Amino acid sequence: MAEHNVCVELVRERQKCTFEVQELIHLIDGGITATEERREVENVVCTDPRIKDVVPEEYLSHKERYENAIRKNCILQEILKKYTEKRTWDNFRPSNKYRISSGVVKDISPFMLHTGMFIPTLVNQSDDEQKAKWVPKAMSMEIIGTYAQTELGHGSFIRGLETTATYDPNTEEFVLNTPNLTSYKWWPGGLAHTANHCIVVAQLYSKGQHYGVHPFFVQIRDIETHVPLPGIKVGEIGPKLGFQTANNGFLGFENFRIPRRNMLMKNAQVLKDGTYIKSKNDKLTYGTMVFVRVIILFDLAFELSRAATIAVRYSAVRHQSQLKANEPELQIIDYVTQQHKLFIGVSTSHVFRVVGLWLWNTYVKVNADIGKGNMDQLPELHALACCLKAVCSRDAAARVEEFRLACGGHGFMTSSNLPIINGIVSASITYEGEFSVLMLQTARFLMKAWNGVLARKTLTPTVSYLSKFSNSDRVQWANTTAGIISGFQAAAAGKTKEAYAAIQSYLKPGTDYEDAWNSASVQLVSASEAHCRAILCEISWSEMQRLSKTVSPNLGKVLLELAELYLTYWSLEKRGDLLMYTTISTADIAKLQARYEELLALIRPNAVGIVDGFDIRDEILNSTLGAYDGRVYERLMEEAKKSPLNAEPVNESFHKYIKPLMLKAKL
Ligand SMILES: CCCCC/C=C/C(=O)SCCNC(=O)CCNC(=O)[C@H](O)C(C)(C)COP(=O)(O)OP(=O)(O)OC[C@H]1O[C@@H](n2cnc3c(N)ncnc32)[C@H](O)[C@@H]1OP(=O)(O)O
Numbered sequence: 326m327a328e329h330n331v332c333v334e335l336v337r338e339r340q341k342c343t344f345e346v347q348e349l350i351h352l353i354d355g356g357i358t359a360t361e362e363r364r365e366v367e368n369v370v371c372t373d374p375r376i377k378d379v380v381p382e383e384y385l386s387h388k389e390r391y392e393n394a395i396r397k398n399c400i401l402q403e404i405l406k407k408y409t410e411k412r413t414w415d416n417f418r419p420s421n422k423y424r425i426s427s428g429v430v431k432d433i434s435p436f437m438l439h440t441g442m443f444i445p446t447l448v449n450q451s452d453d454e455q456k457a458k459w460v461p462k463a464m465s466m467e468i469i470g471t472y473a474q475t476e477l478g479h480g481s482f483i484r485g486l487e488t489t490a491t492y493d494p495n496t497e498e499f500v501l502n503t504p505n506l507t508s509y510k511w512w513p514g515g516l517a518h519t520a521n522h523c524i525v526v527a528q529l530y531s532k533g534q535h536y537g538v539h540p541f542f543v544q545i546r547d548i549e550t551h552v553p554l555p556g557i558k559v560g561e562i563g564p565k566l567g568f569q570t571a572n573n574g575f576l577g578f579e580n581f582r583i584p585r586r587n588m589l590m591k592n593a594q595v596l597k598d599g600t601y602i603k604s605k606n607d608k609l610t611y612g613t614m615v616f617v618r619v620i621i622l623f624d625l626a627f628e629l630s631r632a633a634t635i636a637v638r639y640s641a642v643r644h645q646s647q648l649k650a651n652e653p654e655l656q657i658i659d660y661v662t663q664q665h666k667l668f669i670g671v672s673t674s675h676v677f678r679v680v681g682l683w684l685w686n687t688y689v690k691v692n693a694d695i696g697k698g699n700m701d702q703l704p705e706l707h708a709l710a711c712c713l714k715a716v717c718s719r720d721a722a723a724r725v726e727e728f729r730l731a732c733g734g735h736g737f738m739t740s741s742n743l744p745i746i747n748g749i750v751s752a753s754i755t756y757e758g759e760f761s762v763l764m765l766q767t768a769r770f771l772m773k774a775w776n777g778v779l780a781r782k783t784l785t786p787t788v789s790y791l792s793k794f795s796n797s798d799r800v801q802w803a804n805t806t807a808g809i810i811s812g813f814q815a816a817a818a819g820k821t822k823e824a825y826a827a828i829q830s831y832l833k834p835g836t837d838y839e840d841a842w843n844s845a846s847v848q849l850v851s852a853s854e855a856h857c858r859a860i861l862c863e864i865s866w867s868e869m870q871r872l873s874k875t876v877s878p879n880l881g882k883v884l885l886e887l888a889e890l891y892l893t894y895w896s897l898e899k900r901g902d903l904l905m906y907t908t909i910s911t912a913d914i915a916k917l918q919a920r921y922e923e924l925l926a927l928i929r930p931n932a933v934g935i936v937d938g939f940d941i942r943d944e945i946l947n948s949t950l951g952a953y954d955g956r957v958y959e960r961l962m963e964e965a966k967k968s969p970l971n972a973e974p975v976n977e978s979f980h981k982y983i984k985p986l987m988l989k990a991k992l
């Protein structure tokens with residue numbers, strides 16, 4: 326990027342940096358070629374004049390904003406398609422597709438569910454013949470789809486969904502119905518006016534028997550006219566806290582018929598005569614959710630890196646208050662409280678990325694085994710994906726909010742982009758499995774694992790540490806990274822044991838296990854969180870250590886500082902747990918605090934270099950506060966001038982309302 330016009334603060338910060346920013350960029354991308362390919366596509370998309378907004382999207386009406394998002398995302402799809410045809414896009418990761426769409430519209434793409442869930446469900450849940458028929462059409466966008474599972478009355482409890490798919494052997498069709506108001510599909514992205522197809526998750530009935538929820542491939546609009554097909558009621562659900570351009574919709578069916586072969590039949594099948602062939606495992610129907618929960622970690626890492634880039638650059642540019650009399654006002658990044666707000670978010674982005682890659686590799690391996698008929702590791706994968714998705718989305722939302730607060734008043738401006746990123750990240754705590762619901766899924770796994778501990782069984786890899794801490798003794802504390810990881814494992818084991826004991830204590834004669842579970846559920850969620858934190862600490866530390874050995878010593882040192890900051894920050898946050906479950910002393914905590922402050926000081930000179938290492942173009946940052954050149958004040962003023970209210974010096978409401986009010990006051 327050109328250095329001219331860059332504000333003096335950022336020039337100085339970049340001169341201070343002790344490592345090669347390009348090396349960090351390549352590490353994050355996964356190699357030089359991957360960086361080059363990503364940059365090439367980003368350059369084509371972001372410099373396309375059709376992508377640039379004359380009026381910022383937040384000033385558009387709800388309808389115009391959607392139409393603009395569709396127009397620009399169609400251009401994006403055209404460009405991406407051209408690149409796909411030109412070469413094999415193995416290096417252009419799905420996370421890059423999410424990233425680039427942020428350079429097209431500030432909010433969410435109406436096609437997000439097409440790429441994020443419709444195609445993955447077709448790929449993973451159709452049989453070979455169905456795949457050959459549907460996947461190429463979906464990939465080329467000849468058909469556009471979404472994933473319609475949630476209903477007005479049910480989201481978390483999938484078994485409670487009410488939409489029915491009843492098999493009619495006479496015509497070899499399923500008849501779809503929405504029996505009640507609460508059975509309307511509600512929320513699917515792109516469903517309202519974008520998609521012409523969707524995956525519908527519905528209760529299957531055949532030969533008078535109920536077989537539970539199954540996925541169906543359903544066309545909802547005419548391909549030529551886009552008019553909803555007879556028997557389909559579809560529309561938009563209205564404005565939300567965020568996701569304004571996601572085009573979330575509702576959908577109802579009235580005796581709507583689809584061919585038998587439109588049931589996705591990789592796992593379960595309905596034969597022509599209505600005979601039902603059971604899946605090897607019922608939970609394979611939930612496979613797309615596991616996939617998306619895994620992928621979400623990459624999206625969260627990216628959103629955190631965007632917010633971090635904005636807040637760190639702004640903090641280097643912004644001066645406020647004097648630390649010492651007669652000295653210039655300080656760059657706010659030099660206040661240690663500011664570093665405390667910023668650097669944990671920067672480090673968390675790296676932690677999510679490396680843990681995300683580890684989780685992805687686990688997913689690929691388990692999925693390959695499932696393909697060979699071995700389901701043994703599915704429960705562990707499900708438990709991992711649930712707690713990591715839940716904890717990481719909560720943490721990401723907290724960090725983005727902290728970044729916004731770190732930018733003071735200007736962080737509250739939509740033009741900073743922090744409020745929009747905030748809305749996007751907050752949504753992820755709810756969608757794809759609400760926080761507590763997913764945490765309790767992991768708790769089920771932990772309770773089974775604790776049963777295993779008591780029965781002296783060999784546990785699966787990610788919970789095997791529980792056996793080490795099964796007695797009541799507090800674990801010996803050591804002020805080292807290994808000691809911290811062991812401390813988190815001890816806390817997780819202690820909480821798992823207590824939650825298990827709490828269930829037992831609630832299990833008085835006449836009490837059902839489910840009621841005892843509900844009574845103990847606050848402790849169960851706490852155990853899940855501790856387990857997840859132990860995983861985040863252990864995996865991120867080992868991965869960052871491994872990566873640090875693959876790069877130059879200067880960059881390696883920075884990676885380790887970031888990873889250690891994460892461990893130290895959370896040790897201090899969770900000092901209460903560590904005091905309960907380890908022999909940590911107040912003197913040890915004081916040492917941790919001192920090390921934490923030392924790490925803030927070590928990271929400080931490289932802070933701008935580290936966020937430059939995320940390599941996020943200005944068009945993708947979309948922020949008055951975070952641009953590469955740091956021209957914050959010029960940009961704030963330029964953007965303010967775009968307000969439609971500034972188009973005329975006197976607004977007509979003055980003559981209509983204010984003036985009469987003033988005149989009346991005079992009388
Ligand atoms: C690209 C990004 C797009 C983002 C846009 C957003 C899209 C969406 O939000 S789509 C809709 C997503 N919806 C959800 O995520 C709903 C959340 N609810 C569930 O996943 C489930 O209903 C449940 C897991 C909360 C409960 O399912 P249920 O069938 O009631 O299961 P039980 O609690 O009775 O548990 C039975 C048994 O099954 C195991 N299990 C549950 N889910 C899975 C799974 N996905 N994979 C593997 N195994 C699973 C569960 O652990 C239980 O095991 P046992 O303890 O051994 O009995």
Ligand SMILES: Cc1cc2nc3c(=O)[nH]c(=O)nc-3n(C[C@H](O)[C@H](O)[C@H](O)COP(=O)(O)OP(=O)(O)OC[C@H]3O[C@@H](n4cnc5c(N)ncnc54)[C@H](O)[C@@H]3O)c2cc1C
Binds near residue numbers: 512755765
């Ligand atoms: C922005 C956005 C996009 C979405 N996109 C899609 C989409 O494309 N397709 C789609 O199908 N869906 C989509 N959804 C729906 C989403 O998956 C659901 O909102 C989510 O699964 C939660 O379900 P719910 O809204 O019914 O909440 P509820 O299940 O009603 O939960 C409400 C509260 O009850 C608590 N609760 C519920 N069950 C339990 C339990 N068993 N134990 C303890 N507490 C419980 C929860 O913790 C929560 O606090 C989207 C949602 C949002 C916000």
